Amino acid sequence: MKCLLEVENIEKWHGLLKTLDGISLCLGEGEILTLLGPSGGGKTTLLRILAGLEAPDRGRVCLDGRDLAPVEPHRRGVGLVFQDAALFPHLNVEANVAFGLRMAGMKKRERQHRVFEMLELVGLSGLEKRRVDGLSGGERQRVALARSLAPSPKLLLLDEPLGALDRNLRERLARDLRTILKKQQLTAVFVTHDQEEAFSLGDRIAVLLDGRLERMDTPEALSAYPGSPAVARFLGEPNVFTLKDLPAAFRGLFGDSSEETAVLIRPEGIVLRPLIPVDGEAGPFPVLASGEKDAAFLSAHVKERRFFGAFFRVELDFGGGFVLTARLPVSMVPPDEGARVGVALKEGMFFALNDVQKDR
Amino acid sequence: MDTGGSAVRKAVFFKGLLFLIPALFLAYFYFYPLLRMAGLGFSGIWAGDPGLARFFGSRDFVSVLAFTFWQALLSTLLTLVFALPGAWVWARFRFPGRGIFALVVSLPFVLPAVVVAAAFLSLLGPSGILADLSSFLFGRPLYLEDSLILVLLAHGFFNYAVVFRIVGGFWARIPESVWEAARILGAGSFRSFLHVALPLLAPALLSASLLVFLFCFSSFGIILMLGGPAMSTLETEIYRRAMHLFQLPVATLLACVQLILNFAVIFVQGRLEKRFQTALAFSGKPENSLSHGKKRLPVLLALVSGTIMALPLSAMVLASLRVGDSWSLAAYTQLFRESGDGLFLISPAAAMGHSLIFALASMSVALLTGLCAAAFLSRSDLRGKNLMETFFMLPLATSAVPLGLGFILALHWPIDLRGTPLLIVMAHSLVGFPFVMRVLLPAFRSVPKNLMEAAMTLGASPARTWRLVLFPLVLPAVGAAAIFAFTISLGEFGASLFAVRPELATLPVSIYRYLSHPGALNYPKAMAMGVWLMVMTAGSFWLLSRLMGLMKTRSTQDEK
Structure with missing residues (x-):
């Protein structure tokens, strides 16, 4: 793939703290990359380096084959949408959107035309003369987007533009945003700490943890294989262990990996079975549904059961400090707290993590 | 914005200028006179000045x-x-x-x-x-x-x-x-x-x-x-x-x-x-x-x-309306007439003219230096910023009389400024400077940094960012600061009394002189000047309060 944006081995220190540690990535033309990570993970710093608002301590940023280091921010042709929109309060909507065009020396007539076009694109036609402090949060972000899009930047950077909005609005705007970016065939880097946003918006997702690019892949691939334990935990996987912490009966499932191998068990891959006591036998055995091939089973008791609306979350205590979190569909009636149940893992819903990390 | 060598050099030069203008202003017109004054005082002790011992040794002090x-x-x-x-x-x-x-x-x-x-x-x-x-x-x-x-x-x-x-x-x-x-x-x-x-x-x-x-x-x-x-x-x-x-x-x-x-x-x-x-x-x-x-x-x-x-x-x-035993506007109509006591009592109109010119000049100086200082302090990321702010604010803690004394003692070097109108302009600007900074600094700091960054990513050079974003946003504060400096100069008395030559007397100095020279018309004239000064000051502050209100609910107008 030909790279429009090429980032090579970026390092950045803030005092004694290394905020970015050897970041390299490549972004093809028309691609949307979401930078996903917890706050303080270095996402915003990376974005500011791309925009030229901060300089990296080491490494290179190239846009369209040109090294950006000597290029001042206002000559980079890189657009930036801020979390709080950063609209100019002394200018109205039209003048805000036209600002970049004015800087580029565009004639007033053409400017007006372009502003009209942009406002139509973001769904704010007719608001040209409005004062910006009278706009709602969603409208402000749409104006900010139009303002950044107007001068046709080669690369658009978005710094958590939906972060300050409430949930419903955020989802709607995220959808619109992707449509707009794709319609304009823009190359964009979108920073967020919200997973859903990252997965629904990006062509690819880069996970940034503690200044390191942990993994970069398509949403589907990332979802299927989180890669490293850190990424898995960040993505909200509750059952990430090292192999030696697992009960012996589960350990066998992972083949002959080493003791230190990290493993992931998907909470939706855990099946619960009622226990039927059998006389004369050493212990209880789970009942398996016919045609279903469970990979392994053990007994545990239900430590906690919570209802989350769309699913039940059940914590299963196996004794010896080992607890698994299962996610059960609402259609299943879950066992009461304190009950003993048989636990089985579905095929394909558990895997070792470390070996996947290598092939990034 | 450390990208590119020339840009860095330009930024450093600019920042240095922002610091140097107010720093030199304060160094020469504030610290130098005060230090020189202190030096004179202590050398008096050293030389065993008899007057010193008499005063400080007695119960007078x-x-x-x-x-x-x-x-x-x-x-x-x-x-x-x-x-x-x-x-x-x-x-x-x-x-x-x-x-x-x-x-x-x-x-x-x-x-x-x-x-x-x-x-x-x-x-x-x-x-x-x-x-x-x-x-x-x-x-x-x-x-x-x-x-x-x-x-x-x-x-x-x-x-x-x-x-x-x-x-x-x-x-x-x-x-x-x-x-x-x-x-x-x-x-x-x-x-x-x-x-x-x-x-x-x-x-x-x-x-x-x-x-x-x-x-x-x-x-x-x-x-x-x-x-x-x-x-x-x-x-x-x-x-x-x-x-x-x-x-x-x-x-x-x-x-x-x-x-x-x-x-x-x-x-x-x-x-x-x-x-x-x-x-x-x-x-x-x-x-x-x-x-x-x-x-x-x-x-x-x-x-x-x-x-x-x-x-x-x-x-x-x-x-001001009572001349002798009758009501009359004579005090006002005679404001433009020279008084009999030529040298000490210049005509009120002339005093008013001096006051206005001095006020405008010192307003400009205070505004220029205050703008530089505020811009420097609000944007620089260097350490010791608080200390520097305290330093710039020091004139606020200095009363006018020692300042005036320091001026006449020190400012004959390297060029003799004593007796020139410049001396009084500088004294007034110095008194106004901390007020200007007090108004401007919060205004500069309240402009979000990302507005400037937004302008830059939209292709505005640093100069254009200043002109098109920062300046319009702090403009009401600049207006308020200007009125502050103007009004302070208009009413300043202590330093003026030291620094001003009789024929260049300002309105407050004139009022004082007219009141201490009894005369049939001197008294109502002084009162008439007082009324003028009151009206001008009150009017300025009325304007100021309007501007402050404007700063709170900033009207948005499209700038073409």
Whole structure:
């Protein structure tokens, strides 16, 4: 793939703290990359380096084959949408959107035309003369987007533009945003700490943890294989262990990996079975549904059961400090707290993590 | 924005310029004169100046020092007694004319000290309204002349607004529920005042009192004009020793003492304010709903308080209209005529012209230096920024007389500026500079950094970012700062008295000279000038309050 944006081995220190540690990535033309990570993970710093608002301590940023280091921010042709929109309060909507065009020396007539076009694109036609402090949060972000899009930047950077909005609005705007970016065939880097946003918006997702690019892949691939334990935990996987912490009966499932191998068990891959006591036998055995091939089973008791609306979350205590979190569909009636149940893992819903990390 | 070598160099050069302009200004016109003055004083000690030993060894010095403290203390107490009822009424009750009441009692504080002194002379002085009235009624004129009571009253009048604004503003923001809780818990109105209001108000009271004390401690014009030749505080003693007795070493050492004491009081005040910041937590809240209760007492109090506060200024207006024993506009129509006493008394119109020119010039200087300093301090990320801000604010803690003395002692090197109009312009700009910074710095800091960054990513060069984003956003503050500097220059008296040549006298200096040269028309003329100065100052501050309002609800206009 030909790279429009090429980032090579970026390092950045803030005092004694290394905020970015050897970041390299490549972004093809028309691609949307979401930078996903917890706050303080270095996402915003990376974005500011791309925009030229901060300089990296080491490494290179190239846009369209040109090294950006000597290029001042206002000559980079890189657009930036801020979390709080950063609209100019002394200018109205039209003048805000036209600002970049004015800087580029565009004639007033053409400017007006372009502003009209942009406002139509973001769904704010007719608001040209409005004062910006009278706009709602969603409208402000749409104006900010139009303002950044107007001068046709080669690369658009978005710094958590939906972060300050409430949930419903955020989802709607995220959808619109992707449509707009794709319609304009823009190359964009979108920073967020919200997973859903990252997965629904990006062509690819880069996970940034503690200044390191942990993994970069398509949403589907990332979802299927989180890669490293850190990424898995960040993505909200509750059952990430090292192999030696697992009960012996589960350990066998992972083949002959080493003791230190990290493993992931998907909470939706855990099946619960009622226990039927059998006389004369050493212990209880789970009942398996016919045609279903469970990979392994053990007994545990239900430590906690919570209802989350769309699913039940059940914590299963196996004794010896080992607890698994299962996610059960609402259609299943879950066992009461304190009950003993048989636990089985579905095929394909558990895997070792470390070996996947290598092939990034 | 460390991208590219030339850009970096340009930025560094620009930043350096922003720092250098105000730094050089302060170095030459503030630190150099004061240090030079201190040096002269101490070399006097070294040389064993006999005048020094005579003054500082005798009880003269102790009594001057003690009297300075004493009159400041009395003035502060009087101001509190005088202003607290007004603050209470305004904070707790809604009554017709509440806004006018606040305006009337706040006005004196923005007026130059000379105007306040003139107003009190016109009311209570030997040729004042009271004297006329009493001799008409009782056949014997009642008046005050060269009296401590006159000084105390003028100080109370002048500083009423300080207590009123700080304490009253705080009082109005204490939530109604606090009083209700006290009442439900069984406290009557007196006990709820004693046990609830007083402890809650203590920080505000203390802060206001210290501020009033500071103003009275370094008061010059009022004491000089109302206290008479026998009354001496540190400020007036410095002036007298330097300008009348030509005992420069004594004057310089006194000035050093005065500077140190000023810094000390300001330091304590700043400390206390910081300490009570948590206690003053209500101050962010809006004023609570006021009781509409039909209480006679509060309304009566407001009426009496307001009337008393309105008396001196009204008396001054009346006095300006009374020539001899008849009413006439002669004082105004003759403003353009030279007075008989040629050298000392230039025509009022000329004084007004000087004042305006000096005010405009010093406004420009203060604005330029203040803008640079504010821009530098708000954007630089270097360490020691707080220290530097304190440094830039120092002139605020320096009273005018030592400054004026330092000017005439030091500014003949490398070029002799003494006697030139430049000296007075610089003195006024120096007094105005910290106020300009106080207004501009918060305005600069309130412009979000990402607005500038947004402009840059949209292709605006640093210069265009300044011109098209930063500047329009701080413009109202620049206007406010300009008015501040202008008004301060217009009313400045202490430093002007030192620095100005008689034929270049400003309006306040002229008022002082006219009042100290008795003459049939000199007195009403002085009052007429006082009225002019009052009108100009009040008008400027009216404009200022409008601008401040604009800064809060900034109107958005499209700039094409």
